[in-house]
Every structure is written in structure tokens, then in C-alpha cells.
Amino acid sequence: MSLIELRGVTKTFASGAESVTPVSGLDFDVEQGEFVCLMGPSGSGKTTLLHMLAGIDRPTEGAVVVNGERVHEMAASELARWRTRTVGYVFQQYNLIPVLTAFENVEVPLLLLKMSKQDRSRRVTTALAAVGLSDRAHHLPRQMSGGQQQRVAIARAIVTDPVAVFADEPTGNLDREAATTTMTLLRRLVDEFGKTLVMVTHDPQAAKQADRVVHLDKGKIVTEASHA
Numbered sequence: 001m002s003l004i005e006l007r008g009v010t011k012t013f014a015s016g017a018e019s020v021t022p023v024s025g026l027d028f029d030v031e032q033g034e035f036v037c038l039m040g041p042s043g044s045g046k047t048t049l050l051h052m053l054a055g056i057d058r059p060t061e062g063a064v065v066v067n068g069e070r071v072h073e074m075a076a077s078e079l080a081r082w083r084t085r086t087v088g089y090v091f092q093q094y095n096l097i098p099v100l101t102a103f104e105n106v107e108v109p110l111l112l113l114k115m116s117k118q119d120r121s122r123r124v125t126t127a128l129a130a131v132g133l134s135d136r137a138h139h140l141p142r143q144m145s146g147g148q149q150q151r152v153a154i155a156r157a158i159v160t161d162p163v164a165v166f167a168d169e170p171t172g173n174l175d176r177e178a179a180t181t182t183m184t185l186l187r188r189l190v191d192e193f194g195k196t197l198v199m200v201t202h203d204p205q206a207a208k209q210a211d212r213v214v215h216l217d218k219g220k221i222v223t224e225a226s227h228a
């Protein structure tokens with residue numbers, strides 16, 4: 001069984017009389033410890049797909065099974081708990097809380113889990129060290145470069161020790177050097193920390209790091225290429 005299994009997944013957004021179906025009848029598997037890259041034109045359903053993989057959104061039809069759990073059947077509150085324990089999410093715009101330090105930002109997901117303050121602190125320290133930012137723990141986001149902010153966001157995504165990490169255009173706002181550092185770090189999450197990673201990107205350099213590239217067009221998989 002694959003870590004992630006999508007079967008016949010369709011997502012329709014209805015807005016008044018109009019409706020959009022960005023993902024339609026999709027079958028998609030990701031293996032444990034695999035790094036998959038999703039590419040495709042703007043509007044091809046990449047973000048919608050990633051949201052369903054991460055339990056941020058549920059499909060209109062079909063099944064999403066992650067780590068043996070049937071995500072599409074979960075009630076909203078159950079889904080929120082499942083998300084905190086099982087997945088990490090990295091955004092193009094980092095989405096850090098501006099008034100919190102790097103340490104406090106990374107700590108946020110742990111506040112949703114039952115854990116002592118000491119355990120929390122130890123985990124945050126480990127996650128910041130893993131992304132090479134131990135010396136920035138008490139900086140605010142605006143006191144850091146874009147690349148550093150994205151590394152804080154990656155620390156926040158891994159601090160709960162999730163099985164899978166999802167990243168939506170994580171290098172989209174970064175210069176080449178910061179993008180390379182970010183991609184090296186994401187590759188290490190897979191190789192050293194055993195995470196499963198699904199990343200959306202437009203950047204061919206970033207896609208080179210993946211084990212497999214999946215191309216989407218109009219909500220369907222059009223081609224798959226394996227690097228390994």
C-alpha cells in the first residue's frame with residue numbers, strides 16, 4: 001500500500017450558478033519516502049490537489065487515503081487534529097506570523113498537541129538547528145531574509161515530526177541562491193529524515209531534486225517522468 005492513495009478524486013467549487021472543477025477523476029499514488037514534484041500551467045489544479053492531500057480541503061468525490069487513514073471521511077475537527085499530527089505544509093509566501101519570533105513561529109503547531117513546555121522547547125530547538133537557524137531563534141520574520149523566513153517555515157512544517165510534507169511553490173519568491181539552499185534542505189528532509197514530500201513548482205532547477213515529476217493539465221495527470 002502506498003503512503004498516499006487518491007482514487008477518482010474530483011473537486012468542484014460552486015459559486016452561484018457557475019462551477020469550476022479544477023481536479024477531475026484523479027488517481028495518484030505517492031510512496032513512503034518519495035519526493036514527487038507537481039508541475040503544470042497556472043490554474044491546472046496543483047494547489048487544489050495539494051490542499052486535498054494535506055487535508056486542508058476535502059474532495060467532492062473520491063477517496064484520499066494517507067498513512068492508512070481515510071481523510072475524505074473525516075469531520076472537520078477530526079481533520080484538523082489529523083493534519084497537525086500527520087502533515088506539514090510550506091507556502092510560497094512563508095506565512096509566518098509577523099509579531100512572533102522564529103522560535104515562537106515554529107512552536108505554534110506544537111501548541112495544538114499535548115506536550116510539556118520543556119518538550120516543546122526541545123523540539124523547536126531541534127527543528128531550528130535542522131534548518132541551520134539556531135542563531136536566528138529570537139529574530140522576527142522582518143529581521144530575516146526571504147530564504148531564512150522560508151527555512152523557519154520549513155522548521156515549522158517538520159516540528160511535529162509529520163510523515164508527509166507538502167510545499168506549494170516554496171522557491172517562487174526566492175532568488176537563485178536562496179532557492180538552491182531551500183531545495184537542498186527539502187531534499188535532506190527526504191534523505192536524512194525519511195519524510196515523504198510533494199512539491200508544486202514552476203522551477204525546472206527545483207524539479208531536478210525530485211524522484212518523480214508529475215505534469216498536470218486541466219486537473220488531470222498528463223505525463224510522469226522518473227529521475228531515479
Ligand SMILES: Nc1ncnc2c1ncn2[C@@H]1O[C@H](COP(=O)(O)OP(=O)(O)O)[C@@H](O)[C@H]1O
Nearest residue numbers: 013015020022041042043044045046047048049
Ligand atoms: N476556493 C475556490 N473557489 C473557487 N474556485 C477555486 C477555488 N480554489 C481554486 N479555484 C479555481 O480552481 C482552478 C485551479 O486552481 P488552483 O488549484 O489554484 O491551480 P494552480 O495551483 O495549478 O494554479 C482555478 O480556476 C481557480 O480559480
Ligand SMILES: [Mg+2]
Nearest residue numbers: 046047048168
Ligand atoms: Mg497554485
